Amino acid sequence: GGDSGSSKSGGSEGKDTATVAFRTPNWILPISAPGFTQGENAIFGQALYRSLYQYKLDGTAQYNIDPQRSMAEPPVLSNGGKTLTITLKDNTWSDGKPVTTKDIQFWYDLVTANKDKWASYRAGGFPDNIAEWSVKDEKTFSITTTKAYNTAWFVDNQLNRITPMPQHAWDKDSAGAAVGNLASTPEGARKVFDFLTAASKDLKTYASNELWKVTSGPWKLDKYVPSGEVTLTAQPNYSGVDKPKLAKIVLRPFTGDDAEFNVLRAGDIDYGYVPAANLSQESYLKSKGYTVSPWYGWSVTYLQLNFNNPKTGVLFKQPYLRQSLQMLIDQPTISKVIWSGTAAPTCGPVPAKPGTNGTDAAGCVYSFDPAKAKELLESHGWKVTPDGQTTCQTPGTGPNQCGEGIAAGTPLTFTVTSQTGFAATTKMFAEIKSQMAKLGIQLTIKEVPDSVAVTPACKPTEATCSWDMSFFGSQGSWYYPAFASGERLFATGAPVNLGSYSNPEADQLIEATQFSGDESALKAYNDFLAKDLPVLWMPNPVFQVSAYRSGLQGVEPQDPMNFMYFQDWSWK
């Protein structure tokens, strides 16, 4: 980027290049490793190695499969929904070789043999839930699952992981070795996997390593500087229909939002983002020829409650208490004022369809209502002392009493572990704290750089279980794959169920979303959890507010699942 320094030559409008504010990706192998699942790696990966299926959420497609971009036709079901037969479309690798089931098989062999090193592996999930994997011919293969899954779920949340990999180039265990059929045995697969992983850990050679020259995506890697700029150029041999329209994409990392915004304002990048606090700059940016557009994510945002906390867990277990806490969160106003309209209330676990800007406020089960919250507390035996300390007055398990395990005099004092570095989050908790204080609920805000790291799922006996509430949703707490089911979030013992919420009814409903083909399962699950409050629902911020040159076409719609399809971009 020698010439990108000065304000004149920055940006690339009118040329065939676009410069994008983008964190430097650091994983290239299409089998993601734990810790390398960040969005930038996914986008980067897609640009070079398309996955078997690509999704769109506009509701037009079957199983949300994007028929154009995907490398295969939608699966054909048989065997009572247990067997899915998939036919590949005609595609070629960048070296001209066709993409065949061998490449799928290669991928499958590698992940099965190395599932413990695969980021997406969950015990019982893919590939454990595959009873049979069979290749029919060059273009067709079929999968038989152990149970009959809800196909939409299986396609969206399991098959999304499959990425064909160039067996004819990669099936070896050292750079000099000849390509063979090594991966077909588990030991061989492990060797190949180790070799590929090692290559993927050698950032410096990303642009030069022969391995990564064989790609299936619309882009090829031209230049790669670890932690620095990455340049993608159009892949001339791209076989897909969505051929790149630009010749070059420059991905530029920034050290922080302020630095990025300064550069954006100076007009040095074509696609960047506007930090929340600077949204009022929209008109200025417009005057500089930018379009400002919020990027809504397929996400929900919530405040995790630690049901296993030895002290406050008993409190959180009381539905009335969760309800009254929820009623103190003024989602609409916070979204409007603090997030400057770039957030929308979350009302339940299933995100609203893209573009509808969140669930309707009216649709939330518990809307902002401090008076009702107070009433709720008082009716359960709490002595509410506004701006003081509310305590339990009548302990006991009766309907008008505080509830099980709550002793007389128990105060309502919580500590929320939140994130540093997000002005809006800080303000949001200032507001919530203020609302709670009015009911005598004392909220202490503790900001840490990485709240997830210090608020793990835990047993009550563990020292790490002392946290009360955790927030990690400054950019959305959870991004779903295409199918927004809650098996990873709210099911008992689910990996991301940090608060150890457990409700048999919820478990049942979640299972239903996975196994019954019934369309209404998802809604039932949503409605139940929206009401039961496994977490406190919080305003769901947009993924980011993008700003791009108005001349840059094809940026919109921005993919709710946070993919970016640079090949669609073009200059007017």
Next chain:
Amino acid sequence: MTTLSEAVRPGAVPDQPADASEAPVRGLWRQGVVVFCENRLALVGLGLFVLLAGVCFLGPLFYHTDQVHTDLQAVHLAPGEKGHPLGTDGVGYDQLGRLMLGGQTSIIVGLAAGILATAVGTLWGAVAGFVGGWVDSAMMRVVDAMMSIPSLFLFMLLAAIVTPSVPMLIVIIGAFAWLGPARLVRGEALTLRSREYVQAMRGMGGTGSRAVRRHIVPNAIGTVIVNATFQVADAILYVAYLSFLGLGVPPPAANWGGMLSDGLADTYSGHWWLLYPPGIAIILIVLAFNFIGDGLRDAFEVRLRRR
């Protein structure tokens, strides 16, 4: 950050022979005060400090604002609107009231951290310098080691370990800012130890502890106090840097550093009252302490001088 306190060696003030023969009998303190007052910048600094501290600590008695409850209906009000002379911030707190509150934190943290650092450093340095030998070597190597780690890095790590709160900030900053005073005092103790009046006292049969109590500490105190002043200034800056890195005190507590770094995000929003007032306040208070330190140095220096 680079600290001024270390950059300035004591003894740099040009001497002014005080005419000893007929000098009126004046106490050291009185004379120190006079010299201090002759330094115009020092007076400006003192005035500034008194003014800022007065506004922050006494202001709220006269100017009542609600710094507890947010008011999302009245965010980002421009100065003058609806009875907010300096407008309101992003959650509807009155900015002027917030400045007072933030000033209290900044000043308290600055003073306390400065004093803590000075106390710890003085003790450490005095012991090392006076005991000497391998104890000195060992103690000073520890100081060297910690000094060779950039202080901001250390603050960052510590701030990540504990939740930043006012007492914690004090401890964190104090825990690492003591290195400067430790070195300084150790150097001072080394020279003081060989001063003739200490020798004279030893010649009378005095003990080491008496030397420390009666001679070394009182004579090092000037250096220590001057350094403490600079430490306070630096501590206030450190709080600002920590806030900038997102490690400041969480709301609704406020401090100028945090307000300033929050204000940075508002740079382009036209909400200038969120950016410049805290920025100027920090600059003024740090400047004030530096000026005061300069003046104090003169005051402590001159009285050591004979014509």
Next chain:
Amino acid sequence: MVRYLITRLGQALVVVVLVTVIAFLILHLLPGGAARATLGKEATLEQLAAFNHDMGYDRPWFQQYVMYVQRLLHGDLGYSYQLNQSVVEAISQRLPKTMVLSLLSTLLAIVLAIPLGVIQAVRRNRWPDYAITSLSLLAYATPIFFMGLMMIILFSQVWPVLPPEAPQGFTVAEVLADPAGLVLPTVTLAIVTIAVYSRYVRSTMVDNLNENYVRTARSKGLSERRVVLRHTLRNGLFPVITLLGMYLPALFSGALVVESLFNFPGMGQLFWQAALKRDFPILLGVTVIISIATVVGALLADLLYAAVDPRVRLRGSAS
């Protein structure tokens, strides 16, 4: 001389060892596992355990420390899982940038501070002295990030003559190829440190101007200019060398802020990101490297001091 070097290197070694111990202990006080911070909220317990095992985090800290030191002795600072880079690689990539920034800004600060300090000393306790003191302290009192922002607003927004970000290249040559981009970060970092140096220069100059040899020089009928420039300045500047050696860590601290403001991913940023992500190998590596640099810097400063100041050099080799 040799003996001196050996003693000093011995001390330096002690300091570096202490640094690693201190850093290690602090890191092990950090709450929250590195594993979760690295692998994210989706990570399974097995993955976390595997990670901890791979990185050795499941062992007692002293065992980890011993392992770390063993590897350190082989020049291996470990591997940053977060960055997917070896620590040596990550540091060597960023070190040039930070060095360019630090050196340039120090150079600038010194170049500005010397004349200022000299003017202050020569005109001490008169208005030029007061004015320079006030202004340099004003700069010192301004938090760097505020100063940097003001710079950006002034020089790349209000009056757009300079780019708001530093050169993006990673090699020294690439960085230097874009001098315009270096101006703002360098000036920002320099300006806040001027007070430190100018005060120091002032006080040593004042000391020197009060020395008897200055009177001797004047008695030779030399012009005031010559007295100050030829006689006093050199002597007044020698101690600055020591200061330079000492202020390396401070420079890195300042660079941290400037780096984030001007999009200049150097050592400071590296450390900061690592701190947020509990990237222990990077944290340790940066700390060790900087402490070594500091210790070596102080040693070099002393040697340089001995080299330029005849009193020191010759005293050392005479006896």
Next chain:
Amino acid sequence: MSESTVRHEPAAGEPAVVQPLLELRDLDTDIALRRGTVHALDGVSFEVMPGETLGIVGESGSGKTMTALSIMGLLPHGGRVTGGQILFEGRDLRSLPADEVRRIRGVRMGMVFQDPLTSLNPTMRIGVQVAEPLRVHQGVGRAEARERAIDILRRVGMPRPDRIVDNYPHELSGGMRQRVAIAMALVCSPRLLIADEPTTALDVTTQRQILELIDDLREEFGMAVILVTHDLGVIAGRADRVAVMYAGRVVETAATATLFRTPRHRYTEALMEALPESAIREGGENARLYSIPGLPPDLSRPLTGCRFAPRCRHVTDECRTTDVALSAGSHQYACLHPVPAASAAPVALPAPVRVEATPEPAQPTAAPDEPAGTPVLSVRSLVKNYAAHGRGVLRRGAGQVSAVADVSFDVGPGETFGLVGESGCGKSTVGRLAVGLERPTAGQILVDGTDLASLTGRERRRMHRQVQLMFQDSYAAMNPRMRVDAILAEPLEIQKVGDGAARRARVASLLDQVGLSRRVLERYPHEFSGGQLQRIGLARSLALQPRLIVGDEPVSALDVSIQAQVLNLMRDLQRELGLAYVFISHDLSVVDYMADRIGVMYLGKLVEVGPARDVVRAARHPYTQALIDAVPSVTPSAATARDGVTIRGELPSALNPPTGCRFRTRCPLAQEICETEPPLAGDRHQVACHFPLRPESSGTPVEAGTAA
């Protein structure tokens, strides 16, 4: 002798014919201070003829330096010449343009400053510094400048000048540095050389070398010299004419011989009487010194009348109101009641006592009685080595400094033992060891018969009651942050003597003893004059009623008049309290006056010990003799009579002392045998020399008289 009289005759005799080289007319100099202004010079007038040496003497603060600096235009910060004229070669320097004055300063005048250690630029090579005026004022090229620097260095007697030019100042000894300073001042062949106390910081032996050098160079260059000093002895031998200054004024000028023979101003008279020399000359060692009471006036206040009036023995009311101008003539003085001109009595040409000392027996008074009981202090084979390391960054631990090497002596009760020697010979170290501040490397120190080494902690503390140290610089020896009451009470507190009230009473009585008012109790050290501080220091040493006080150069920082006060006081107290003193000084005349016995140290060794009279008048060691010869005397004629032992060169390093007789490297009499160490031999008057100058005086040891 003849030379010096011939030289000044024409100048003094026919002032009208030759135009003065420099003439000061009514010079006023002010120094602006934080509070008020010091009128440092008030109407100073004098002239200097070409080729003449003018001596300026006076107490500290009398304005000698200010006069010199005013002439050179080098006044300190805030200083300004406010009136009068400085005519140099007929032109008023005050009205010339600054550049012109600078040139004159650099080329036509030269100045040598007091402190050779600090007046050279530490980081410039000698050659560059010396040649700088040439390069600047005469545009001489680099190579030639170097040649001329070497040349001038050779002429000031610098050994190996071609090597020295490339050295740095710290590599030279004090004497060599002073030579460099002189060379620098002379390099442009000035018409006038101003030497401001050029030798005060140097040892007597070096002082003599330097003074002789200046004298020789004056002749060679044909220039005039202004020699500024507070030491009357220095002036006596060197100057043609003398100007005596007091409180910013010249109070008397006259040809040197005249002035010393018949001082007219009462101040000059008093000054001379205050010299220990005079006391010895007049009345043997028992005579009290004349001490001028009071202090010089504060120059920042308006003054009327004779400035010496408040301290003058002969003051009348008139003196206090009338401003007295200098009288006319060749012997000018500003005094209403001058010393009667006819009376040659007070300082009637005394016999130049010491140099002509004959080997005849000493006066019986000089001998102390042999210790009747145990000595208060007994030093046996004392050795002290320090680990040597440079103070620099590149310190190297190599070798040892042999500070004290096998020194033995006794001090009896009530006796004063004087210790003299050149700087660095180990005097202070002996003193510190004696009071137990440091532990000896070897040997014993017995206080009242008890070995210090055998003492336990508590006993050690009690021992400190017996022996006290008095410092050269009392200011440095007092905590600047303690008031006098605390300072004086401190020894009592440490030794836990009495309760608060008793201590206060003791402090008060101490003040009475040293003659200070009780008002001083609440003042801080910096508020006192040097003499007062020395009194307080003495009072503190007395607080514990010790048997022995070790005075480490207790008066060498003081003016003669104040020195007289302190010396008198010390003697009075000795008589009253029966104190014993170890009196350390480099000033032989003071030691001569104070001590009963004298020990002469050279490079860590005692080379001669004996009764004061004997040692001073009949030195047996060549070193002692050289020392005595080097001491300047107020007796002008003495200057020419120096023909005894002159030593050259510098004191060798104590790091590697010469083997055998340590003095042999500088001794004119040294022979091969000197490489073996001579023992300290003799009875009452011991000497460590293979070739003693004289045999021990014939007086039998038993014949000792009583000293006090």
